[in-house]
Amino acid sequence: MKKTAAQQETAHPDFARLDELIQHTHILQDAGRLQDALDAYEKWLSTSDAPNKYVAIFNCGSLLQTMGQLTQAEAKYRECLVVHPQLAQAAINLGLVLEKQGRAEEALQLWAQVVSQGLLANGTDKDMQVMALNHMGRLYENQKKYDLSEQALIQSLSIHPKQPGVLQHWIHIRQKACKWPVYLPLPHISTNDMLMSTSPLAMLSLNDDPALQLLCAHTFVERTYSFKQEHLCTSSYKHRQVRIGYVSGDLCTHAVGLLLADFLEAHDHEKFEIHAYDFSPDDHTAYQARLRATFDHRHLIHHMDDRAVAKKIADDEIDVLIDLHGLSSGARPGIFALHPAPLQGTYLGFIGTTAMPWFDFVITDRYALPEELATYYVEKPLYLDGSFIPLNRDDNLLRVASRHEFGFSEDAFIMAAFGNVYKINDALFTAWTNILKRAPNSVLWLVDDNDITTRELKHKATLCGIAEHQLVFSPRVTHSEYQSRIKLADVFLDSFPYNCGSTTRDVINCGTPIVTCSGKTMVSRMTGSILNSLDLNNLITDNMAAYENLVVELSQQPDAIKKIKNVLAVKLDSKSARTKKLTHSFEKALLEKIKNK
Template sequence: MGDLLALAQQWQQQGRTEALLLLYQNWVMGAPSPYRHVACFNWGSLLGDLRRHAEAEKVYRLALSLHPRFAQARLNLGHQLEHLGRSAEALAEWREVYEAESFEAVGADPLDLRLHALNNAARLLETERRYAESQALMRRSLELKADQGDVQQHYVHIRQKQCDWPVYQPVGEVTLNQLLVNTSLLATLSATDDPAVQLMAAQRFVHEKVVKYKGPAFHLEASGKQRREGKIKIGYLSGDLRMHAVGLLTAELFELHDHSRFEIHALCWSVDDGTPLQARIRKAMDKRLPLAGVDDITAARMIAETGIDVLVDLQGLTSGARPNILAYRPAPIQAGYLGLPATSAVPGLDWIIADRFTMPPEYLPYCTEKPLYVPNCYQVSDRKREVGPVPTRAQYGLPEDAFVYATFNNNHKFNEETFSAWMRTLHAVPGSVLWLLADNEWAQANMLRVAAEHDVAAERLIFAPRVAPPEYLARFTLADLVLDTFPYNAGTTASDCLWMGTPMLTRSGRSYISRMCGSLLSSVGLPDLVTFSLEEYEQRAIQIGRNPARAASYKRFLAEHGHSSKLFDIPGLVRDLEAEFEKLALAERHRQPA
């Protein structure tokens, strides 16, 4: 066996993949050996790495037929089944490991294998929105081993998604401090408006996950081959140029660019969703560089060779982001926009597009990027968004004569403090109702529990289902006042709400993301709907609810002036962005050697 393993290792180092596959096949199918199950495992691992998942499944099943208690083979079988889209079977294989009293751990710590099974099952359950089951497995994992930062991170965020307050609930030997330190940046944005804490969360992620590249910037290597001239090339880096909040906001931006002066590139790994929105975005681009399946360093070199002058990252550290591309500096000017309204701490990201409301002077010390200011609101949007037929209140189970407060942001974007303020508002405005989104049954149950604690009857919370964008837009018209979330303000949702002529009340805090809606309201001409404390927010919500005529006057104002306001002057915003990009790009070109 030793000679065969040595030969296998040698061939693997030499990249002789097909020969290695044949070696394992002959070993397994040849003369009986007490180590055939180990050879099967190695063979299956190689097939899995090659994404030949169906073949790998058969090999792992053979290994288990030879040695049923072989935990590593069962774990990897689960991964192949997941890749093949057979989630229930994958979960069953992992359950066999974490529920087993004992199993065979070949050269591994049994605890590590049990944690592997628990954590992967929890991850898959979370993606399938089976939050309660997922959280239960995370708790079991942390009770077995407290020091697991990634598990702690998911544990905090899954509690946010379920409105399972208080979110920071210690488990096993995990301390409150550990939960705070290991909270992801996304979860931190929903937990606090403290910019120092947000910066710490971003820096921790970058320290742990982003490449530490110290070599020459890729754009310098590429520019040495060819001088930059002609149209300024703007590249938009994203995996969300599709039916996604970022895609919905940016379609008209791409169309309105001055294509006679700028060459617009999509640097994209978005899935093909077949939607008219994605087709519209692609049509607006001068060129598209597909990066799906391309590793980060190769993608960065491809972008550099394209000669991009200004690289606009639309994702930051959100799901599916590829910050390593930025770390190699494939463009001389790299700026963050829209996807992450917060500092990312990503090396190579030097600018963040903002306005002076979202990024006041006192916020700047907590950002690794410099602000690239536009004169009015930073947020682009789409004036061509499709709106469905105007519905009636009866269609959604809303009372005809009640004051309807609404909030359609994701449940993780607010905390118990904000929700309690909403409940006190309902209590103070007789007959009013709150029309809100419930992402899942656990969030709904937890919100009803807190409502009961505030003596608010369950029927005064009316839960809205998720619907297609045209219907979602049309139903804004049924609300009297939309209540913004805090500390994670509405962005796309606020734009949609104001476009549809419905007023929104916000609370602005200390961070970019907690000031987004305030920027939009100021630019649309309703600064008196911007508050700066919980008490002011709550008092203003009650005042407007007790005086429906005030809400109606806001609606009249938006109907008459909203679409013509600075907020929806999208051509003006595009010209402002182009002016900033051109200034930076020309200065950079001027520095190039002749």
């Protein structure tokens, strides 16, 4: 029997030269034989005293790292650095191994050493310095140490300004730290560079211009994804039941997942067969179990690459494939670029155009995305009746929170704003501080997301003349406790231009009035969409001055707030019927789209 190339190489395992060994191990690795490649290096190292043996030691460390053998990989990288202390890549990789082991501070120290060595004669290569700084920036960002993260990325950009990905992270870090203006002058980087490097997510809260959001999404997709479109599915199907596939990594107690249970449960299983292509983490909650039970078929795709998933979808003959990520974290656009289904759409995960040519439609409603704004979407609108954001039933028995436990007086007018901190911007915070000045006994209740951002907001409030007791920060808590706090508030303040979405649903569930401002983009019309569907348009404004005035008026009209809460209580009783109507309008729109395909 004829031997494969890899087997022939294994038959002659002794190599005098390192380059021959490396070529041999590459063949083994390409054949998936990582352990054999590692053994080949170990055998060579056991007899070699070559001056460049550190290369083989490094490669051993890299193989062990790939194989997930972190303790052994750490030992090899340390051995390599003993032989060649200036090998920056070994130090960087060792840092990654330490980070993976939960030893973040040790990783940061190693990368800092790589950076500092660049100041020495014949020191670290500039590219290695940049790599180390970028890892430091990423890890500090994960730790919410945004000041240190920003310093690392600024230093990286000072060495190599042409790094759109790094500039993108620097911009979003400043948003999360509430540093305004977000676009701060940097050497050799223009405002245009910053604009073109802004992530689509960051742009949603930076600007209400739909054309700018479209441009930003296009630019991001072009620089991030290089997928070549293919059509694994070349024709439509004629199934008795229409097969709908949902692709998501958020089918859990995630903001998107929390919106879906009632919507999915309302599917007509006589007419539709519902599939999940699921790569969500297990959170072992009752809610996740409920979500999973809504599907006729659930396919786990965590360890499958995009092509394998797309082939699976094509083999399952899915009629309509729904992406629940868009351009949000965890997205797997490579699946959709292969066109495994005749119709492909996007829903909930990213409330803006994806600018991805492989999506046929976006699920929305006529308030959120009126026809005159649809021109700024690559995807065609698939309109639902009511709000496109499902109003789920919530059977949780909430703890009754008291004003006393948070230090609120009985006559305080409590304004809660528990949205993500990166959605706060200069204009919005100015409106909030203006309300605090105008509304007697008003208190603004915010999330204490991290020390850096909380300190920054307190400082800005002080500069605006806001008394310390008027700004209250509370740490993040469980979902039920968070709902108890919402229920305690007199009014909830929406963010603009990036409205609350899942949070607005929670606010409505709690029976708390929410004041919003609707703009020119779908993301700035989310809360308005929900309020409009509930006939509560009196809580919708269309500019920040009107937003301020409405909140101030409500602060002086406790009876008006009580009336709105009573109306909400009545509306909440019909939520189940509303959700069923929403799902059925989706099914009807899909059937029409399939018919016209």
